Amino acid sequence: MIRDGLLALAVLMTLSCDGARSQTSRSINIVVPFNPGGPQDTVARILAEQVGRAQGRRIIIENRPGAATAIGSEAVARAEPDGNTLLINGGSGALIYNPNVRKVNYDPLTSFQPICYLARFPPIIVVNSTSPYRTLADLLNDARAKPGALTFASFGPATAEQIVFETLKRASSVNMTFVPYPGYAPAISALLGEHVTSVLADYSASAQQLAAGKLRALVTLSRTRIEALPEVPTMAELGYKDIEYEPWSGLFAPAKTPKETVSQLAGWFTAAINVPELRERLVGQGFYPVGMCGADFGALIRKEYEEFSRASRELNFKAE
Secondary structure, three states, X not given: OHHHHHHHHHHHHHHHHHHHHHHHHOOEEEEEOOOOOOHHHHHHHHHHHHHHHHHOOOEEEEEOOOOOOHHHHHHXXXXXXXXXXXXXXXXXXXXHHHHHOOOOOOOOOOOEEEEEEXXXXXXXXXXXXXXXXXXXXXXXXXXXXOOOOOEEEEEOOOOHHXXXXXXXXXXXXXXXXXXXXXXXXXXXXXHHOOOOOEEEEEHHHHHHHHXXXXXXXXXXXXXXXXXXXOOOOEOHHHOOOOOOOOOEEEEEEEOOOOHHHHHHHHHHHHHHHOOHHHHHHHHHOOOEEEEEEOHHHHHHXXXXXXXXXXXXXXXXXXXO
16 A cells, blocks of 8 residues: 555656646747837847746747737737736837727736836937928927928827827927828838828837938937937927827736746846846847836836826827
C-alpha cells in the first residue's frame, strides 16, 4: 500500500509538473486593433520582442483592425481571462472614446483589467513647409478670413481627433473643414501633396518629414513641449488651456484576470520598458515610455472616459 501510495504521488507530481510547463510555455497573444506599422503596432512589437526574449515566452502580435478598433477590443473582452490574450490599445482615443460615439460590445471601465500605460505619443498640428503659415495664429487668422476654405485632416471620422478639431473650431471661432483619413500616414501624404491645409498627427508619424524640412510643426497638444521639438509651443502656452490631447498605448487583459497574473505581466512589461536600449529605440521613433501600472493607470482611464463623455455631450457628437 505504501508503494502504491508513492506511485500515485509520483504520477500526481509528474502531471503537476507537466501542467506547469504547459502553462509557462504557452504563447501570449497580443491583439492590436490597428493596421500594421502604426504607433500602437510599433510599440507592441518592440515591447513584445523584449519581453519574449527576457521571459522565454513566445509572444504573437495579431493585428485585428476594424470598426474604429472595436473588433479587436471586443475579441479580447470575450477572451479567457488567463493572461494569454492581451490588448494593446490607446487612451485619449479609440478604446475609451468609442463608447461615447458609437455602439460597442464592451465597457472600457469594466470589460478589461488595466495592466500598464506603456508609452505616450505627443500629437502636433503640422502644415506643408511651402505654406505661408508659420504659427497656429497664422493658420487660424486665415481660416477666419476664408470661412470653410481651409482644411484640417486627421484620423477619422468620429474619432477623438475630430472632437479635438471641433473643440478648437469652437474655441477659436473659425470655420475649417475636417477631412477624415483612415490613419495618420495617408493624412500626412495628402498634406505633402498639398491636398489639405493642415494635419493633426502624432509626432512619430511626421518626424521623418519634419527632419527632412518638408513639414512645419505649429503647435503640440500635449501638456509639455516635445523634447525633439523644443521650439514648438503647447496649446496651453498659446492660450488654449482646455485643449490638451495626447494619445497613449496601454496594455489590457480581459476582466477577471487573476491579480497575480496581472501583477506578473506588469512586472514583465515595466522591466522591458526600462531597458535603456529599448527606451532609446522608442524615443528615437517618437514614442515616450511611461510605465504607469496598477491603480494609477485605472484612475487615468476613468478620468479620460469622463472627459470624453462630457465633450461628446457638449458637442452632440455621434458617429453616423
